Amino acid sequence: AQTVTQSQPEMSVQEAETVTLSCTYDTSESDYYLFWYKQPPSRQMILVIRQEAYKQQNATENRFSVNFQKAAKSFSLKISDSQLGDAAMYFCAYRSFRGGSEKLVFGKGTKLTVNP
């Protein structure tokens, strides 16, 4: 079974600075998808960024980018120019598309605090 590990329960960053959240995963599959979700205090789960494992190029969405290292099974999220609105729980997630295994597996999350 796949597992996702987020080793940083909490992180903090100064406004306008850059922060990197770590995520590692364990799988024997070669084809899969990785996601970062944001959960602000409103409780809503918001998709931040996604990465297909077959793509070597790292995904980027505005101030959010990932460092995807397939061999190392690492998928870190970099937030540039941090804003107060970035404060939230961040979850890394893995999805397989092998038949019958389409479910999403989550890490335990990292709580990000943004200091003014």
Added chain:
Amino acid sequence: NAGVTQTPKFQVLKTGQSMTLQCAQDMNHEYMSWYRQDPGMGLRLIHYSVGAGITDQGEVPNGYNVSRSTTEDFPLRLLSAAPSQTSVYFCASSYSRKDTGTQGYTFGSGTRLTVV
């Protein structure tokens, strides 16, 4: 607005009571699932469905029942509520094919359930 609708948003139950959490989506997603979120545990999969008439167990299925009679609806039933089922519950839906599944999951706004 298109999306996943969960009801109720809050619920207090007494031990032993039963209830149904409702989930409906209007995006014609094949895949629907229920997660529970507990502090420090991330999101854990309870049950999921890959299409109408097909359901399967996730990581923590005990005490819960599901059915999928239509593509749109995926209710979660608590058979006899216990304090250990106090949690926040999320319903989520997604396309289930590789070419569309990378859009990620769409989550409902969650139900905060307290069992006393």
